[in-house]
Amino acid sequence: MSVKHSLLALIYEKPRHGYELKTGFEDLVESMWPLNAGQVYTTLDRLERDELVASPGHDKKDRKLYTITDQGKEELWSWLKQPVSRSLLKDEFYFKYLCASHIDYEDKAHMIQMQKQTMVKDVLHLTHLKKEMNQSGNQTMKMLVEGALLHLEADIKWLDMIAGK
Amino acid sequence: MSVKHSLLALIYEKPRHGYELKTGFEDLVESMWPLNAGQVYTTLDRLERDELVASPGHDKKDRKLYTITDQGKEELWSWLKQPVSRSLLKDEFYFKYLCASHIDYEDKAHMIQMQKQTMVKDVLHLTHLKKEMNQSGNQTMKMLVEGALLHLEADIKWLDMIAGK
DNA sequence: CAGTATCTATTTACTGAGTATATACATACT
DNA sequence: AGTATGTATATACTCAGTAAATAGATACTG
Numbered sequence: 001m002s003v004k005h006s007l008l009a010l011i012y013e014k015p016r017h018g019y020e021l022k023t024g025f026e027d028l029v030e031s032m033w034p035l036n037a038g039q040v041y042t043t044l045d046r047l048e049r050d051e052l053v054a055s056p057g058h059d060k061k062d063r064k065l066y067t068i069t070d071q072g073k074e075e076l077w078s079w080l081k082q083p084v085s086r087s088l089l090k091d092e093f094y095f096k097y098l099c100a101s102h103i104d105y106e107d108k109a110h111m112i113q114m115q116k117q118t119m120v121k122d123v124l125h126l127t128h129l130k131k132e133m134n135q136s137g138n139q140t141m142k143m144l145v146e147g148a149l150l151h152l153e154a155d156i157k158w159l160d161m162i163a164g165k
Numbered sequence: 166m167s168v169k170h171s172l173l174a175l176i177y178e179k180p181r182h183g184y185e186l187k188t189g190f191e192d193l194v195e196s197m198w199p200l201n202a203g204q205v206y207t208t209l210d211r212l213e214r215d216e217l218v219a220s221p222g223h224d225k226k227d228r229k230l231y232t233i234t235d236q237g238k239e240e241l242w243s244w245l246k247q248p249v250s251r252s253l254l255k256d257e258f259y260f261k262y263l264c265a266s267h268i269d270y271e272d273k274a275h276m277i278q279m280q281k282q283t284m285v286k287d288v289l290h291l292t293h294l295k296k297e298m299n300q301s302g303n304q305t306m307k308m309l310v311e312g313a314l315l316h317l318e319a320d321i322k323w324l325d326m327i328a329g330k
Numbered sequence: 331c332a333g334t335a336t337c338t339a340t341t342t343a344c345t346g347a348g349t350a351t352a353t354a355c356a357t358a359c360t
Numbered sequence: 361a362g363t364a365t366g367t368a369t370a371t372a373c374t375c376a377g378t379a380a381a382t383a384g385a386t387a388c389t390g
Contacts, residue, residue, distance in 0.1 A: 032254060080272075102193055337384105337387090351372090355366105
């Protein structure tokens with residue numbers, strides 16, 4: 001999504017070094033999104049070049065620390081402020097379906113069935129996750145799970161609709 | 166999304182040259198997704214390099230034609246067959262919301278309101294589009310619009326839910 | 331306790347997607 | 361005649377992300 005902005009958010013919280021950002025990111029997304037370690041460092045290089053972060057030096061263990069600049073804060077706020085617009089075709093399945101229709105893909109029914117299966121599995125998985133989160137787990141993530149479930153519901157409803165045509 | 170695969174689909178339909186792919190793409194998405202002309206040619210270069218397309222030569226007007234190879238067809242089928250998995254965080258607003266929560270962003274309520282406004286506007290726009298499509302317009306696109314509306318409904322329901330907490 | 335696996339930590343060359351911009355000829359308009 | 365628009369392509373560049381290598385520290389295991 002935007003690794004760049006999430007790193008900015010983590011550095012905004014407190015000064016950090018590369019590896020701490022990697023683990024910080026993974027904590028943030030509860031390991032649901034594996035992050036290539038290299039990406040942290042390449043992104044940091046670009047952030048520093050663009051003066052959204054700066055480095056005041058290294059810590060005791062010789063790890064390069066980064067702090068957010070004023071410009072970096074502005075960038076972070078403006079990213080958060082900007083609503084996301086979900087253009088029709090930003091949804092990958094819609095786009096695939098459009099391509100498949102265009103070329104009269106013979107297996108469109110199968111395609112829809114497979115997609116539905118994946119989504120039903122996702123519903124089961126997320127429902128399980130939601131239960132787990134009732135005991136422990138952070139509140140925000142629980143809401144996201146709830147949102148994702150509503151999303152999946154809508155998707156499945158739609159798949160049934162188009163499968164019936 | 167995947168310009169690469171949609172170009173493959175268009176070439177699969179019939180041999181085409183670069184400019185024809187640009188216009189073909191824009192017809193396909195009914196101009197809802199502006200495509201940088203340069204991207205067509207850079208993508209074609211990569212497709213040719215990877216032997217997913219080949220060029221049998223130029224047409225009468227000296228435009229380089231491309232045809233799909235067997236390997237290209239396989240790539241297209243496998244893309245279409247593969248269900249898309251929508252990881253929780255692939256949704257940009259969820260991700261933003263997670264970042265905002267993490268840093269105690271003061272204006273989360275405002276953020277949610279802005280997002281809702283954008284979505285309500287989108288609903289109006291798509292509802293209008295749907296009506297237009299009842300007369301003219303292709304059937305597939307109409308279904309996508311219907312799907313997007315279900316999606317937006319779910320999103321708005323969720324936004325109301327989290328705004329109330 | 332020697333050997334090995336895992337964790338911490340970073341670097342770098344590279345690929346792939348997408349953009350900006352330049353060019354050039356043809357046609358339409360005014 | 362001059363200007364805008366449409367057709368057509370090329371290319372250098374940026375940005376995001378990956379693969380793979382390196383290396384020291386710590387934990388585990390027979």
